[in-house]
Amino acid sequence: MESNIIKYVSGQMNYYGNSGRPFFFMFDFEMKKPVIYPLDQLPSDIIMSTPVFDNSAQKESGAEGSIILEVEPVDFKIYKKAFDNVLKNIQHGNSYLLNLTFPARIKTDASLRDIFYNSHARYRLLYGNRFVVFSPEIFVRIDRKGTISSFPMKGTIDASVKNAEKILLADEKERAEHSTITDLIRNDLSVYAHNVRVVRQRYIDTIRTPSGKLLQLSSEIAGSLGPDWKGKTGDIITSMLPAGSVSGAPKNKTLQIIRESEVEERGYYTGIFGIFTGSEIDSAVMIRYIEQNDRGYVYRSGGGITFMSDPEKEYDELIKKIYVPVG
Secondary structure, three states, X not given: OOOHHHHHHHHHHHHHHHHOOOEEEEEOOOOOOOEEEEHHHOOOOEEEEOOOOEOOOOOOOOOOOOOOOEEEOOOHHHHHHHHHHHHHHHHOOOOOEEEEEEEEEEEOOOOHHHHHHHOOOOEEEEEOOOEEEEEOOEEEEEOOOOEEEEOOEEEEEEOXXXXXXXXXXXXXXXXXXXXXXXXXXXXXXXOOOEEEEEEEEEEEEXXXXXXXXXXXXXXXXXXXXXXXXXXXXXXXXXXXXXXXXXXXXXXXXXHHHHHHHOOOOXXXXXXXXXXXXXXXXXXXXXXXXEEEEOOEEEEEEEEEEOOOOOHHHHHHHHHHOOOOOOO
């Protein structure tokens, strides 16, 4: 059942959208702490850089160049216990794909602000002294004509591997994982859009890391909204949450398994944030995420699990995703 606060925020988004008032929005993975601000009332400690909005021009002095991270990943035994529970549920038919995530403690001399200003990503967000995001993944875009598009990322390989692109495209596990998420997003879009179709399937994105490059598989799924879509902005966005690429399929049962398997709530990690400009929407999935809490700095990462997954390979991918894209 949708909570009263989600109904309220969704209603505010609908109102601002209908009136053409630009606003910022953000949802945590559990959808317990949504945030919305008109852009002209955006607090000064929310700083972001996106393709449609950037208020990060006033750069403050700080560490420049490489960001050094000392990583203390989750113990493999703890990861394996969660992995086994996920695999058991997949084998019983309760899920086809589940994105399993864990926090890792990190040590760094850089502040969250330093990390924000020195990282490179399509979407960057600094939320006060709480967390920083440098995400390559689009959630949804809605253009001026009412075309809604989503670009799920699923499937990763080290670009330095010989014939990396060919290997990634031929990998049956990655193919199944990506196809499952593409179908899920297509269904999510179909709640409010018509003529939903896969525009581009399994194309390669290149992601820079301090140790080299990663190749990631993406697809583009699009549909058409009615002319009154701005007045349904909140309804459209919340109907697609949590994002399919960071939860799994079927979504509701998979979310239950995530709650059983992961050590704690994700909070804003793997939530979404975005901007309504007055005429269009652009938003991102909050992956590549560092938060500051009572344990110090915590970097959260994860990966998709299917019946073909190998726990050691998935654990290795979890660790490889702990980086700051600089340089």
